[in-house]
Every structure is written in structure tokens, then in C-alpha cells.
Amino acid sequence: MxxxxxxxxxxxxxxxxxxxxxxxxxxxxxxxxxxxxxxxxxxxxxxxxxxxxxxxxxxxxxxxxxxxxxxxxxxxxxxxxxxxxxxxxxxxxxxxxxxxxxxxxxxxxxxxxxxTLTHRLTEKILHTKARLMDTRKTTPNFRLMEKWAVHIGGGVNHRFALYDMVMLKDNHVDFAGGIEAAIAQTKAYLKENNLDLKIEVETRNLEEVAEVIEIGGIDFIMLDNMDYATMRKAVEMVGDNFKTEASGGITEETLVDVAECGVDFISMGALTHSVxxxxxxxxxx
CATH class of the missing domain: 3.90.1170.20 (Quinolinate phosphoribosyl transferase, N-terminal domain)
Structure with missing residues (x-):
């Protein structure tokens, strides 16, 4: 489909x-x-x-x-x-x-x-539950075709653009005044504007993971630039409460190790920006 x-x-x-x-x-x-x-x-x-x-x-x-x-x-x-x-x-x-x-x-x-790249990398992590995802790091005016190619190669399309999902990254959190404020303001905005969108929150350490879990009301937790031990601990903390996404500097050489940490998704900008x-x-x- x-x-x-x-x-x-x-x-x-x-x-x-x-x-x-x-x-x-x-x-x-x-x-x-x-x-x-x-x-x-x-x-x-x-x-x-x-x-x-x-x-x-x-x-x-x-x-x-x-x-x-x-x-x-x-x-x-x-x-x-x-x-x-x-x-x-x-x-x-x-x-x-x-x-x-x-x-x-x-x-x-x-x-x-x-x-071709998407297929090759996807084959490497078939023994895990992780699915390979693309990002918005695409060529202007060619995103449609680049994401289509990821799909053809067996990868998962992340949000297509800024309008079909909310992703609260580190800068959003910092500008909003913290994780709690960012989530609260986001949920209020979506309700006021009658928008039904998934929410993902980027976390940079276990303290932020714990804070997001406690606040709740979101769908995905991004584990950004974490080492393997920290990532495995974060996955354990999250459990089945939310889906997890590993992101940040992941390469073909580190992909399998990241997947074996137990995350649900792995996003790689390299699928589209340096192929x-x-x-x-x-x-x-």
C-alpha cells in the first residue's frame, strides 16, 4: 500500500x-x-x-x-x-x-x-524489533520522492513534514521553558485547534526520560545521542508505555548495536542526505 x-x-x-x-x-x-x-x-x-x-x-x-x-x-x-x-x-x-x-x-x-541503502540497513536489524526510519533531512522539493524511495526499500517513513506530527526537540523544550511546559502548551494548542496529532518528545538523558514518563500524555520518546548502556536503561524505564526512537549520529557500523538496545525505531538522516x-x-x- x-x-x-x-x-x-x-x-x-x-x-x-x-x-x-x-x-x-x-x-x-x-x-x-x-x-x-x-x-x-x-x-x-x-x-x-x-x-x-x-x-x-x-x-x-x-x-x-x-x-x-x-x-x-x-x-x-x-x-x-x-x-x-x-x-x-x-x-x-x-x-x-x-x-x-x-x-x-x-x-x-x-x-x-x-x-538500496535502506534495504541493506534494514536487513542488518531483522533479528531485532527495531524498524529503520527516515527523517526530514531531505532535498528541498524532492522529499516526496526520497521518502517514497525509503518506503520502497523497506524502511518506515517518519512524519512527512512539520504539519502531520508534533516533535518536541531540545530547542523546543528549551525555548518553551522545559519539558513539562512544552508538553502542556502543546496539548493545549492541539485541543484549542481541534488537531489530532501524535506527540514525540526528545530526551537527552535518563532524567529527562523519567520526567517525560511521569508527565505522560505523549506517544513517542526519542533517545538522542545516548550511549548503549544509557539507551538500554531508558528502554527498560519506558517499558510498554510509549514507543521509543533512537536518533543522533547513528551509522551503518553502529546500527546493529543500537537496534539490540531494544528500541522500536531508529531514525537515520543518512538514508536521504548522503546516499x-x-x-x-x-x-x-
């Missing part, structure tokens, strides 16, 4: 905006060099190993630009691919293939890199 943020309207808006950025008044290279009426074929070449993502999006991009383009999908999102595989074949007006090529590749290369794209190209034939 697709995440709720992947509405047809949201995807269409992204595609239209991306085309406006890349093509503007016209792709003059293709318009000038390709004879009117010329048709052709091109295949999507996979030049890396991993999890493919953005296939469904690619079809939408081609069809949005020119409904006369025909797309034959040879793989689907989430499939494992290897060097030399062909992802799809697009046929139709040659100029249209060329004009939409770069947007398809830009999206699929990055999305496949994210899905290596998969090498993919489009070749006429």
Missing part, C-alpha cells in the same frame, strides 16, 4: 514543476536537431547492483510529457537488479524521449540509491 502522501495530485505537481525547471519554454536541442515526426526506442540500462526505485514514477513522467510515448516496464519498484539489467523500454516520438530522459534518470538514480545514487542511463537503439 502506498503512503498517504503519494497522491496523484502531489506526484503530478512534482512532475510539472520539475519539467518547468528543466525545459522552460522548450528543449531547443531536441526541437532543432530531431526531425518532426521522427520516432524511436530507448532502453533504461541498469549499471549498478541494488534495489530499483522510481519505475512507476518514470512511466508517469514519460506519459505526462507526451501521452503518445509507450512504456514497457521490465522491472517493478523494489526489485533487486544487477549490472546489465534493462529496467524499461520507451517508444514513440524521439524528441519527447530526449526531453523527458533527464528527469527520469535524475529521479530513478537517486531513488534507487536510497532504496550514493545508482548508475542508470537511457540508450537509444
Amino acid at each position: 502506498k503512503p498517504s502522501y503519494l497522491s496523484e495530485e502531489a506526484i503530478s505537481t512534482f512532475i510539472e514543476s520539475a519539467f518547468a525547471e528543466d525545459i522552460g519554454p522548450g528543449d531547443y536541442s531536441s526541437l532543432s536537431a530531431i526531425p518532426s515526426g521522427k520516432t524511436g526506442h530507448a532502453k533504461l540500462l541498469i549499471k549498478g547492483n541494488g534495489i530499483i526505485a522510481g519505475v512507476e514514477l518514470a512511466e508517469k513522467i514519460f506519459k505526462t510529457f507526451d501521452s503518445n510515448l509507450q512504456v514497457e516496464l521490465l522491472v517493478k519498484d523494489g526489485d533487486e537488479v544487477k549490472f546489465g539489467d534493462i529496467g524499461l523500454i520507451v517508444s514513440g516520438p524521439s524528441a519527447s524521449i530526449l526531453s523527458s530522459e533527464r528527469l527520469v534518470l535524475n529521479c530513478m538514480q537517486r531513488m534507487s540509491g536510497i532504496a 550514493q545514487s545508482m548508475d542508470i542511463s537511457l540508450k537509444a537503439f
